[in-house]
Amino acid sequence: MHQSLISKAFIVSGMPHILLAHEQAPGWGRLYQAFQKAREEIEREQADLILYFSTQWLSILGYTFQADPRPEWEHVDQNWHELGSIPYEFAIDTDFAQNYADEVAQLGYKTRLINYRGFPIDTGTIVAQNLLNPHNRLKAAIVSCNMYSEKEETTRIGQAAARALKQSGKKAIAVLVSSLSHRYHVEAIKPRDDRISSRKDDEWNRKILDMLAMGDVEDVAQCTREFARQANGDMKFKGAWWLNGLLGQSNHFQGEVLAYEAVMGTGAVVVGLTPTEPVLAPDLASMMTSSEEGSQAELVDELTDFENQAMSKALKPSARGAEHHAPVSLSPPSATGALPDFEIVSQRGAEPVGLYPHARRYGDLLLLSGIGPRRAGSKDIPGVTFAPDGSVLHYDIREQTRSVIDNVRKVLEDAGSSLEKVLDIQVFLTNMKQDFAAYNEVYNATFKDIRPTRTTVQVGALPTPIAVEFKVLARP
Secondary structure (H helix, E strand, O other), X not given: OOOOOEEEEEEEOOOOHHHHOHHHOHHHHHHHHHXXXXXXXXXXXXXXXXXXXXXXXXXXXXXXEEOOOOOEEEEOOOOOHHHOOEEXXXXXXXXXXXXXXXXXXHOOOOEEEEOOOOOOXXXXXXXXXXXXXXXXXXXXXXXXXXXXOOHHHHHHHHXXXXXXXXXXXXXXXXXXXXXXXXXXXXXXXXXXXXXXXXXXXXXXXXXXXXXXXXOOHHHHHHOHHHHHHHHOEHHHHOHHHHHHHHOOOOOOEEEEEEEEEEEOOEEEEEEEEEEOOOOOOOOHHHHOOOOXXXXXXXXXXXXXXXXXXXXXXXXXXXXXOOOOEEOOOOOOOOOOOOOOEEEEOOOOOOOOOOOOOOEEEEOOEEEEOOEOOOOOOOOOOOOXXXXXXXXXXXXXXXHHHHHHHHXXXXXXXXXXXXXXXXXXXXXXXXXXXXXXXXXXXXXXXXXXXXXOEEEEEEOOOOOOOOOEEEEEEEOO
């Protein structure tokens, strides 16, 4: 008899309140207790790794895989920063990450492995890790959730995970980090008064939970679109498609709803699923037999085929909400009266650490995202010396500032502009008293004759362990 690739699966909420503030509301406390029960179940299982798919780690083009062997940091959620920070540490199965990325690439989707210090991990995965696998008993694997993928593609990404497990000879605990309904309260409430934001959302959540309690994972996947429409499902609740693909698209599970509560109006759950039949991997041919019109693969090919794109297409005004990545070097727009609006991705710019491009052009303005000193293709930060535990021992603000200016120059040049065309700079320092004089000395060496307007402020922290960041506005 074939050995199951999945020992157990869980669907859990990634709201930080469950970890950081569970004593403030009875429902949050019950979720915390359910996580503890799930952790105990995981500890009893003979598995090799824990496989995370979180609706909070989003990608736009293709799929990203965490490949840093030991990512560790202190995280503050951008929406709920008042709850405090969450220290985290993962032991990543880098071999499996490569295998998983290879399986996804064989399906025709773009893949990218991330391996540099300080790359941010999303709140949901961090919450799940701290509550389910806090001491790294199991190595972890983390894949991003594509914003635009639909049912067939997301199912295939789950199937690719099963194939990667088969190729690796490993057994996994699967963890889908997702709420059910995802509608927040529109007015402030006290934590103890928390409730599902609407009766309709609650009714639909319970329908999904009834199916999960029966172990009917495939049935949940079949009604995901309607559920998402009716109850504002978390990222359309597309994680259910990933989980269904990974688990073999069947209803052969024993389900247990460990908790269902409201967290700031959302439908937060802890659900366990135990296979009643072995979970096996599909063959590659069966995964590629059908096609999905307008699939993410087609979108990726269209948006990244820069060599064959005409310049007129690159300069076409973008529809609101669509993603248009222009070639790295742009000529001025034609005088048609239309204002060009498009994103710019620099081949020489360091990879963004979030969902944003290096720059956006709108009309006669170039707006650059915040740019730090890290260089393209490197996980190291110029001018920073790290201790063995990952903390910063020393940094050189002059070297960091020179690197920031060089990165700004590269992005501007790749957008058809230059440092001489900079109009305004906002500078963020993490230590004004200690660093201003040295930073200002380097700044003046470049900009004393250009003389853009400037604002320099001190901030408590920046997303990665850097001491300076520039936000730039320029002319194309």
